[in-house]
Amino acid sequence: MKLQIEIAGKKRHVELAEAGERPLWTIDGQRLEADATEASPGIYSILINGKSFEVRIERRGAELRAMTRDREFAVVIQDEREWRRHRGGSVEAEGRQQVLAPMPGKVVRVLVSAGDSVRAGQGLLVVEAMKMQNEVRAPKSGTIDRVRVVEGQTVNAGEVVVVVS
Amino acid sequence: MKLQIEIAGKKRHVELAEAGERPLWTIDGQRLEADATEASPGIYSILINGKSFEVRIERRGAELRAMTRDREFAVVIQDEREWRRHRGGSVEAEGRQQVLAPMPGKVVRVLVSAGDSVRAGQGLLVVEAMKMQNEVRAPKSGTIDRVRVVEGQTVNAGEVVVVVS
């Protein structure tokens, strides 16, 4: 099995071959003296040349994170097949942009309406959760295409609240 | 749903009826002001007339145990149907008796052979585990019917090691 794994922005090709009972790890073509075991669900004890690392893998919504004792890494995994499939469709960064609720909560104020022109960083609406009010701001300058929430409404994290074009 | 539940040797008939969203508990025909929720797997928070109990239910081999903050109870559950079915077959206490390994370990000494006559309490074999040697003794006086283990063998808890008749 072979995967492309991006850790802290660096892509690596990781391969695991089981030779007899000993698993053989290869990262970017280099053999690694590594031994890995899952201690608890999602928690891995990894020994690399005797150095002991404990890595906790956690999915947070759409993201994967790897936590060691002192460090935290963003992780993106693609296996070779998947990777080829996705290669074509590039990420659209310009044009219409969906603004997402960053947390679950209640919309306490909507500051813009469809058709308003906004500057990047301008407040669009205010979400309240856990006694904190949080302003959701425009990711770019443009025109409000649609406002998809009303005051008093409850939203979930990642829900589209406003579309800016 | 109705179950016969034996707690600390006392049999109770416990019934749960869901009336609307409120569950109604009845024990031995008496209505109970009780609210129960499973906080973690196998750990229940129970409020009875406002009194807060935390009960952990654990299966240990063939036994069920209920642990509160300060107490521990043996639990035997039978639903009414099962109960009727089992009623006929009574527990055979006399006659041939199987002696079970009380713990996993290694048989370090076998003290009897088939045909030996033994007194109740006499040592039959020694099992070692976790640096402790443990003598398994005869549950009753009689004759060794069969010895099902040899020295050096590993046994599991509950495994039949000797049969006495």
Add this chain to the structure above:
Amino acid sequence: MFKKVLIANRGEIAVRIARACRELGVRAVAVYSDVDRASLHVRLADEAYPIGPAPSRESYLVVEKILGVGRYAGCDAIHPGYGFLAENPALPRACVDAGIAFIGPSAAAMEQLGAKTAARQIARDVGAPTVPGTLSPINTVDEAREIAREIGFPVILKAVAGGGGKGMRSVAGENQLAPAWRDATSEALNAFGDSRLYLEKYLERPRHIEIQVLADHHGHFVYLGERECSVQRRHQKVMEEAPSPIMTAELRKAMGEAAVKLARAGTYTNAGTVEFLVDAQRNFYFLEMNTRLQVEHPVTEMVTSLDLVKLQMRIAAGEPLPFSQEEIELRGHAIECRIYAEDPDNNFFPSPGKIVDCGVPTGPGIRLDAGIYAGWTVPNEYDPMLGKLIAWGGDRKEALARMGRALQEYYASGIKTNVSLFRRILASGDFQKGAVYTRWLDDFLSAGPALEGLEDEEESRAEQAAAIAAFLWHRRHADGANAFEASTIPESRWKTESRREQVNREPQP
């Protein structure tokens, strides 16, 4: 001692109080809102009663409901914890009427010492220093110049209607006063429709240091040393320690005696905290008094070997303080981290949700006061504090080392927590030296993440380990199509980035 204490709170502090009750053989009675039925404080209590819907205005803040449970369950005392009704004089007043002891000061003492302006007046009356300046509006720039000359530059102009830094200008010397006055006046007018300003001595990089006091019903007052609470994010304490790294025996005595004097003047009883600002020259200025148990009380407990919650109960039960000022001994050093369900990579947004698993640090010198457990869902409706991690050491160095070690062992998975923030703070040279002030953390954070050290072997090994772990995780979870999608769609990173940009959390006014 009481027979049965009602805990009018939730979360870690309700757990803390329930444990004190348990240890004293007193029955602990919990209350819970609809979303708190399975909360830890309910599980650990001897009795528990529902008090209504999730919003605290309809449950934890309703005096009548609290008192109703107290009467129904036959409680002889109520502990308010902190937050919610803890500083609301309506509760002690209602307790008096109901014949139930309130574990805290009287309503009158609460009103006198809890209100900022009244407390400052008392402080001035008893000769405790307050920040020089005026609390009433100044009419003209000339009047401002006169006052500023009197108290000495630098000063700070503040909008009477103000808050959030608007209409605020610091003035280093006289020649800057006129333009600062103009700017602040117009900014205040724009922001609040009220241009009025007042003036205070500007403390350059003040520390927030507070004194814990105890007072019984027999006229005995003691102070239990100080807590250094300068590490704050947007005026919210984040990490506290005792003793303060800058404390001297003389200063402690002076501040402690000022605190006791203030408490005595307000006929205070039970536990309270007197907050001060301390400048670089170790001058201290009374800020305000908190007429309740503080979140950060454990650091005082660790260095005094006392149990403040039990002492609160003893005092409320009419017992005299069991020690005198001279018998209080400070020992070693303690530090506390407030662990929140929030996302330090995303402007510290609250991050409620279900806790999948918990790592609980244990071993020498470590204490955890928490209100959570694996499988519990952090509700959306309340303060997102999960608990407090506390480390004690023979000296500050050992306390910090133990905290660092404990933070490595701590986690709450399934939600985001601010644990990495504490790692960053602990690693900073300023904090290691104790060179902090109330705006230090905001400055530190706005300076951005420190450049990571050069890529060393350890770092690259850690990345390899993470890659291997991610590989194994993927192998186990990738079969579920969703999991696979979620972890591989490249857009996910883009979303994260844009989210980070869009968002800026404001403290609620």
Add this chain to the structure above:
Amino acid sequence: MFKKVLIANRGEIAVRIARACRELGVRAVAVYSDVDRASLHVRLADEAYPIGPAPSRESYLVVEKILGVGRYAGCDAIHPGYGFLAENPALPRACVDAGIAFIGPSAAAMEQLGAKTAARQIARDVGAPTVPGTLSPINTVDEAREIAREIGFPVILKAVAGGGGKGMRSVAGENQLAPAWRDATSEALNAFGDSRLYLEKYLERPRHIEIQVLADHHGHFVYLGERECSVQRRHQKVMEEAPSPIMTAELRKAMGEAAVKLARAGTYTNAGTVEFLVDAQRNFYFLEMNTRLQVEHPVTEMVTSLDLVKLQMRIAAGEPLPFSQEEIELRGHAIECRIYAEDPDNNFFPSPGKIVDCGVPTGPGIRLDAGIYAGWTVPNEYDPMLGKLIAWGGDRKEALARMGRALQEYYASGIKTNVSLFRRILASGDFQKGAVYTRWLDDFLSAGPALEGLEDEEESRAEQAAAIAAFLWHRRHADGANAFEASTIPESRWKTESRREQVNREPQP
């Protein structure tokens, strides 16, 4: 200080040492047998190396393997923990050859003070009291009578080859001596093929009280107060506390000074423990010396505010003791429960297996030193101790109350533990009063479970709660046919009963 320490142990003590290393900035190197790959001490270490199969004779007890890892990983010191190689002079000797520091005494001191007979000789030489009697065989009953008259009745006859109570007779007065001699002689002959006896003063209900000593390489010796370790089950300590409930300042000084004198005479260095028996008149008698860190060291840490493992490392690194005898202050009271994977309802049989879930008590005054986690399988091959729960309080009463509270919060599910034993001990009047002796727990247990209090409302409510919980558990799990079978077959109870009868655990000779 060292750069890298090899921990030649496993379980909770390896975790304890790894944490001390972490806090000192020293790299911790673990070793593990085949069944310990996923053990907590490996997970928490900075490095970890395999040393062979599960049986300790082939792994943790092999000096060459330990030294091999030490050399390979570039360690500059080895900490042996307790058990395994901790009292084997071969390890410090091999360390000298390898140029690696041994965190403990020299091989010579270990041999002198660790051997019972040699240590007793030293004790007599320095004037420390030992139990009166002789260690060499007595030839005739007349000789025995003479010695018994000298030291005074009651005395006890013991088989030279003996152990386990065989060939042992206590003799209250002279007229009982002859028959006792006959019985003991023949019993010894039958049991061991060796009829020789020796004689000692019989201590009626002695306490086991031990003194913690520290000695650096600069000739400084201190004692850190005592630990009361009288609560033992078949000569195994179960619960320890500090200070001893019967201690006086004078007795502590006398015992402490005797301990230091002994350590000094044996040119001891590092941490060690001198064990004494103390009789009802507070006479103390040297028993033996443990030339290592003890399991129960945390209670001393809690009352002295010191970290013994770090001090061991400092001493081994050549640092002088950072305090004098006069500076050592005892504060409050600490108690420890040794939590074992064993079944208190079934003769304390070991109960290894997979831990499904753990409840970790936290909050004020509670410390847990454990080597386990949920999901880990307790191996069959080693001592079944899971860890130690330690409670500190301002006084003994508070320490006991906190321990009681913490025990309510502790559990390790999936296996059986001895937690209920501690509840019983804590509830007993004798223990509450501190009226214990070395055979107290055996007497207490053989007296059978105390009659439960009359059935009160609380009890019947608890049973109702258990019934409801069992109902809900059954509803969730009954669908799986196996679960249903297992929980309902009536035979299961019969099996339990018969199992209880059949079994009688013997300590290994």
